[in-house]
Amino acid sequence: MLTMVLIYIKRNDQNKFIYETCLNTKIDDLAQSLATIYNGCLKVDRICGELEELAKYGTLYPPEILGLTEEQVKELKREDYWGERCIPSGGYDLVKDPIGRRNGKQPKKDMQDLLNKTIKEAKDLISPKILVPQGIRLTMKVVQQAIDLLRGAVMIVYPMKLPPHDVIRMELENIEDLSGTQASLEVIDPASAQLWFCGKEMYRDGKTLRDYVGKIENCKVTIKLSKRGEGPPAREPIMSEEQRKQLMAHAFRKQEELKKLEMDEDDSYLNSEWADNNNLKRTFHGLNNIYWKPGKK
Incomplete structure (x- = not known):
């Protein structure tokens, strides 16, 4: 029976996803799998970002324009040329793209709703928030x-397909060129991805997950994913953001209580027995609980 491990994957101190594997998984295989999933999520985000623009302003202009x-x-x-051929289903409305990347042939409302x-x-x-x-x-x-x-939605709205130069089509066909873009800095090469556990690198030298996390069954661990050359990631904070907020709120309440006590001019508590500095002395001399009863001389 294989022992399963839940791995909480972090990138730059942000939770990205949860991955389930077994203790016998090699670190090399694990690193490639995690980097591939992470890159896949980045691809989905890129396509979604471009689809939002497609729904607003139509297809992308060719490079010469x-x-x-x-x-x-x-x-x-x-x-x-491609803008004349790649027309959205049901027609379009002309809405000028303020940055001039797309031709302004906005799909009709129902097609926009489908894309969104x-x-x-x-x-x-x-x-990761869900x-x-x-x-x-x-x-x-x-x-x-x-x-x-996403591919299915694009095929419904653009049955004639998108222009071959449109980044959405290139992403869906896995022929995208990210060189020179900000997106290229986010992608992690699975062949050189690094994993970090408890502030130490998990070396891809044939070791398994068991060699780092131990033999505890059904455990949960946090592993950080990074690029080669980025160095060790920051250590986990002592307390979470929610715990820090609760601690600050408690300290603030205590401070307000002290302010109220300092502003309170009622000193009647000084007449209390516990506030009498001579109470201990009278106790030793047996002078407490002495009452005078008036009588005849």
Whole structure:
């Protein structure tokens, strides 16, 4: 019987997903699997971001038109050939793209709703804010399911397919070129991905997960994912953000109570027995509980 381990994957101190594996898994295989899932989530986020723009402003201009003004396009006699062919189902409305990346042929309202609904469904499938608190495991199969959802929505709205230069089509066909982009800095090469446990690197030299986390059955561990050369990640904080807020709130309440005591001018408590400095002395001399009774002389 294999002993399963729940791994909470973090990247830059942020929870990304939960992965389930066994203690006999080799660190090399684990690192490749985790990096592949992480990169898949990044791909879903990139496609969703571009689909939001597609729903607003239509397909992407070809490279020879990108960056040119309308006057320059007319002067150079450039044409958006693919924009004329790749028309959304049901027609479109002209809405100018403020940054000039897309041709402004906005899909109709029902097609926009379809795209936006699918975007939300795909994001929810991989969202750490949904999966991690509920303890739901993430696999590459689920990531692929999110990508397939997005692909299906694009095929419904654009049955003639998107232009070959549109980044959404390139992402869906796995021929995207991220060189020189911010997205390329986020992607982790599975062949060189590093894993860190308790502040120490988990070396990909044939060791298994058991060699680092021990033999405890059905345990939960936190592992951080990083690129080669980034160095060790920051250690886990002593307390969580919620615990820190509770501690600060408690300290604030105590401070307010002390302020109220200092402002209180009622000193009647000084007449109490516990506030009498001579109480201990009288106790030793047997002078407590002495009452005078008036009588005859």
